Amino acid sequence: MYSEIASNKRRSVIIMLAFMVFAGVMAWIFGKYANSPSLTIAVLIGALTYAAISYFAGSSLSLAVNGAHEIQRQDNPRLWRIIENLAITDGLPMPRVFVINDRSPNAFATGRNPNKAAVCATTGLLAVMDDDELQGVFAHELGHVKNYDIRVSMIAFALSAVVSVLADVILRMTWFRAGDRDEENNQLFMIIGIVAAVIAPIVATLIQLAISRKREYLADATGALTTRYPEALASALEKIEKTGSVLRRQNTATAHFFFASPLKGHSITNLFSTHPPIAERIRRLREMDKHA
Numbered sequence: 699m700y701s702e703i704a705s706n707k708r709r710s711v712i713i714m715l716a717f718m719v720f721a722g723v724m725a726w727i728f729g730k731y732a733n734s735p736s737l738t739i740a741v742l743i744g745a746l747t748y749a750a751i752s753y754f755a756g757s758s759l760s761l762a763v764n765g766a767h768e769i770q771r772q773d774n775p776r777l778w779r780i781i782e783n784l785a786i787t788d789g790l791p792m793p794r795v796f797v798i799n800d801r802s803p804n805a806f807a808t809g810r811n812p813n814k815a816a817v818c819a820t821t822g823l824l825a826v827m828d829d830d831e832l833q834g835v836f837a838h839e840l841g842h843v844k845n846y847d848i849r850v851s852m853i854a855f856a857l858s859a860v861v862s863v864l865a866d867v868i869l870r871m872t873w874f875r876a877g878d879r880d881e882e883n884n885q886l887f888m889i890i891g892i893v894a895a896v897i898a899p900i901v902a903t904l905i906q907l908a909i910s911r912k913r914e915y916l917a918d919a920t921g922a923l924t925t926r927y928p929e930a931l932a933s934a935l936e937k938i939e940k941t942g943s944v945l946r947r948q949n950t951a952t953a954h955f956f957f958a959s960p961l962k963g964h965s966i967t968n969l970f971s972t973h974p975p976i977a978e979r980i981r982r983l984r985e986m987d988k989h990a
Contacts, residue, residue, distance in 0.1 A: 766796035834931030841920030
C-alpha cells in the first residue's frame, strides 16, 4: 500500500508540473503571436488570479451546485460516527458533513485544506452500503483531503480553463491577421497559432484527466491503508458498478470530485472520464489485499 501511494504521488507531481509548463508555453505563444511580450506576463498573472478564485471559492460552489445540505450529528448519527472515527484515525479535523437527496450511490469531498474540508454522501449511498462499505467510501474521500488532492484538482481545472481560453483567442487572432503580410514571421506564427489553438484544449483536458485518475487510485490506496480492509472499498465499488452512480443533477465542472463518475457516458466518452474504470480500481484493491 505504501508503495502504491508513493508511486501515485510522484506521478501526480510530474503531471502537474508538466501542465504548468504547458500553460506557460501557451502564454508565451500568445504574447509572441500578438507581438507583445508583456502580454505573456499579463496572461500568467491572469491565470494565477483565476486559479486563486477557484481555489478559495470552489468548495462552496461545488456544494451549492450539487444541491448538498449540511447535517449535524443528530440528523444522521451513523454517517457522523463513521466520518468522525475516520477523521480521528487519519489525524484530521472533523469535516463538515453534507447530504444530497439522490437515489444513486455516490459521495465526494471538497475543501482546499483539511481545516476547510467537507464530505458529502447521497441518500442512495447511505441506503445501499453497510457500515464497512460506507467506511471504505469515506476513508477514500478523507484520503483526498489528507493528500490535498482537491487543491491540486482545483488548480488543474483552473489552468485547463485558462489554456482553453488562450487557444480560442489565438485562433480568432489568426483569422483577423490572415491578410497581414507585413511581418516577416507572420506565416510561421499563423501556423503555430492554429496548431496551438487546436491541440491546446485536447492536451489540457488529457493532462487534467490524468491528474484526476491518478488521484483516484491514490485515494483508494490511502483509504485501504486507513481501514486496513481493502475488500470493503472493493465491495462498495462493486455495488456502485451494479446500481450506477449517475446523479439526477448533472454538473461536469464538479464531476471530478465524486467517488464515482456522476455523469452519463458511453464507450467514447469514457476515454475522457475523470475517473478510472471501476473494474480496474477493484482489481488494484484486491491485489493490495493479497499483499497486505
